[in-house]
Amino acid sequence: MVVPRPVSSVAASGAPFVLTAGARISIAGAGADAVARLLRDGLSADGAPELEIVREPPAFGDVAVVVADHEGPEDHRAEGYVLEVTAEGVRIGAATEAGAFWGVQTLRQLARPGAGESAGAPGIAPVRIVDHPRFGYRGALLDVARHFFTPAEVRRFIDGIALLKVNHLHLHLTDDQGWRLEILSRPRLTEIGGSTGCDGSRGGFFSQQEFRDLVAYAAERHITIVPEIDLPGHTTAALASYPELNPDGVPPAVYTGREVGFSTLLTGHAPTERFLHDVITEVAALTPGPFLHIGGDECLSTSPEDFDAFVADTTRIVAATGKIPVGWHEIGRAPGLAPGTVGQYWDFRVPRGHAADRAQAFVRGGGRVIMSPADAAYLDIVYEEGDTIGQDWTGGPTDLGTAYRWDPARIVPGLDDAHILGVEAALWTETVPTIEDAEEMTYPRLAAVAEIGWSAVPPASRPIEEARDLNEFAARLAALAEHWDVLGTRYRRVEGVPWPEPAA
Template sequence: MNAFDTLLPRPVTALATGGALAVASPSAVATPSTVVIDPGLSPHSEAYRLSITPDGVRAVAVDAAGAAHAARTLRQLLGPDAFRAADIRGSWELPCGEVADHPRFAWRGVLLDVARHFLPKSSVLRFLDLMAAHKLNVLHLHLTDDQGWRLEVPAFPRLTEVGAWRKGSWTGRQPDGDPTHDGRPHGGFYSTADLREIVAYARERHITVVPEVDVPGHSQAAIAAYPELGSTGEPVEVWHAWGVSEHTLAPTRAVIDFYKTVLDHVVDVFDSPVVCLGGDEVPTGRWRGEQAAALGLESVEAIPGWFLRTLGGHLAEHGRRTLGWDDVMDHAGLSPGVLVASWRGEKAGTAAAVAGHDVVMCPEQHVYLDHRQSEHPDEPIPVGFARTTEDVYAYEPIPAELPEDAHHRVLGAQAQIWTEHLDSPRRVDYAAFPRLAAFAEVVWSAKELRDPAGFPRRLAEHHLPRLDALGVEYRAPDGPRPWQRRPGVPGRRR
């Protein structure tokens, strides 16, 4: 059993399958529209078996998530028309055979950045449907950053009254310090009711929403709303630029108390056992030595770790674990239970796993889906590393350098969709697909069962028609379609 199975318990209760299949007890007689829940089917969570004969379909699953996967696989076998149908009950032709399946990793995630460019609730719900269709089960929702605060916190209304809105945005990657922007106001936020609906919608699809509230860097939007949170106390605006803002949170008890209140609200809204506190790319230039000394720290470089330990301890009191970007490995005194998201490469993730930390692999060199998909001049957003669908399919989440006795520390992997250059759901579609389909197979299938030579054919013949049926505006294998072409300029995330 993967270690993450214990972090995301899913009771065997109701099953959301769009009306395709119903749950029955192990003793029930299976009909073509029944999934039998049998915990003894497999030692693997989310496992299922489909038996297709001339007499009908029999499905057995180890738990409710497995039953949902069985229904999704059945839809795949039925073809694109089943993706258009609200209900697949009726007369369909299926090939006879048996499918026995279970996921390789328990954390099969996608980060969706709604802080840089806001996505309406309906778009997030649609994205959850697309995740479910690909058997992905963790949505890492990046809710706060320098460019926007998207999380309503009733105790602090200015976080969304002020922090959720900016005067404009950089178009492309301008030189650091360039004050220009496009002059188009941008903003939006999710009410508490919106977020509860997102969490419930995800739960029905056996997806866990992991919220992220960044500290102590990537916090300029919060500081714009409440200047006293900032390291200098000076008024600032919500940032219009990309990159790394120099404005950081003040290392004071008052700021900690503020964020404890924020996190109290977060854990009330989100049922995830994991909450991300960021901890990455933290400039130390605006902190003073005496501030560190007042906290009993040797230097300002120790302040980010103090933030993570203090607020992580508060989350632990709520029974939640902290997820941090791999920069947290640079901080002394990292708490033992912190999960590490390895984004700068695989080295930090390997070191974290060897040190006894659970790890989610998300290296920018392989699974940053906002990065360009080719070197072709028609590529609309030519940022980051050029990574094709085939490149993503070739990714292996277990680093070659990781000792075998630490393999279990890799909970899984996560594709990243940062939205500095993705300003609409259509742009998200283009960046995500079909590369996200390749990633979904990477985190689901055993390494030895993956088929690099056959994947492009299967994608073109079978899966792209499904994406067409779902209305996904993916990047065509031969390049951007005419309406997807738009000039861009080089740049990088964060």
């Protein structure tokens, strides 16, 4: 009963494993100690007894974490793991620390909340799981520009997505309504541009040290933070901070509305070029991960010629810092993008207009594509008609079945798994003011997208509605919800899932 579904899970005979108060975590190999600490803390948060960590062979009833070159599934060393449960103990084997960590998330889900001999919780049935991800990039986007979320709230979000084996957190750091990352060479970006948020909500920003701390916290959980500086549109916060970036030289007032497409930097202009170099250089220095996202969507106020030149130049600036440029699929129209630029597709499951060609352009340029179809993977879309939080611009609600029944290799003609970097679910926050609201919009739909990114590809011969069994997924989701309840994670109790009874 695990989400995402493992590649292989074979039940065995025999008595279950019962986690006792005297159980230990036995570790071997580089990085096993860090994984063991997170396992101990995770099980403890789930209500299990706190386990001692030892660097010695496992005894009866122990949990072993082994990281070694020969461990894990063949041909899937980077993030794969093997988990074995018997009455005598549990063993997680992986070739890398990341693989062992994902094995820990599976073990946490197998060990129902409150697991332990004195808690009356059931033991873990004997099983052998061999598991690895379909895609190397499995992302979630959190928009902190429209409504700001504090470092503590972002850490809470990181903990939630880690349980689902999501390994990239895309932070949308800038938009018309707010600039959320301190840039030392441009202090007014946060002094002015970070002073408010959508609907006049609280302002705020991450200092560079706070951002470094978030990057480190995520990295400990094998999650890479992908910063996005949205350019050349979605830039009112920057325009209000520095008048020289404006076509008319006059700074607009800070913006707290919800409309899009009306702002643009003054392109082809020396002050703007200096601004780009300053900002991108500082953001790249704060980001040990390989990606830097430049946005590029909904630039309705930038002329096509200026847009093409601007995004091509910006991708080359990013590449010069050693990062891989990423942009929304609109930038695929521009000739001269830096080789290897990654595109993020956000159109529908049936592409409209030029969206498919824009996405294909990244592959022609030596890059790959992240799939985020808005009518299935945008978490800000309402669950059902009449919801008070969420948007409905995609033409209808995104229920659990819609979030689950799609495949990234069946959207853009000619793009198969070799051309697709991975998947990402996006939470835009125009209507989402609190972290509790963010969680309710995220869960359970992120679980569906995470499974699409991790689990084995469905047979091409079967319609996706048949290949993805929603009822079977719902049963596993209900077991996962027991953890959400214990952890205090808010989620939407959508119909069709046998949810656990609410606590009295």
